Amino acid sequence: MSRFGIREREDKSVLTAPLCPFCRECFLPPAEVSTTLGFFSGGVCSKCGAVYVYDASSKNMGEAFMDALVYACKEDWDYAMSLEAGKGYDDVYMSYVERNHSISIKQAKTFYEKMGNMVFVKLRKSNDF
Secondary structure: OEOOEOOOOOOHHHEEOOEOOOOOOEOOOOEEEEEOOEEEEEEEOOOOOOEEEEOOOOOOHHHHHHHHHHHHOOOOHHHHHHOOEOOOEEEEEEEEEOOOOEEEOOOOOOHHHHHOOEEEEEEOHHHOO
16 A cells, blocks of 8 residues: 555556547547536537537536537527437447546446546437537
C-alpha cells in the first residue's frame, strides 16, 4: 500500500481511440457547452452531428442524457420529451478516460462502470430539424 492508498494501475491495453459510436470519427475532448439553462461538458461530432456529454462522476448520467437529447433537439424540451428511444433517437453509453482522451473497453465491475461516464445521442434522420 502506498502513501496515498491502493490505486489500480491503468491498463493501456484496454484503451482505444476516442471514436464516435455512430460514424467512427474521432471526437474532440469534452468542453464546456453553454445552453439556455446552464452548461454541460461535452460536444458535437463534427461528421455525424451526434451530441456527447461527459459526466466525470458517472453518477449523474440521467442529467447528462437529458442534456444531450435536448441539445440535439436544438433545446426544444417539448420535442425532446416526445421522442422515443430507438424510434426518434439512438443513444450509446461509453467509458471515457479523460486523462488520455480515450475510450476504455475493460469489463465493468460496478453498476456505474457498466453505465459509463459519457453518453452519445443522435437523432434519427426522420427527426432532424
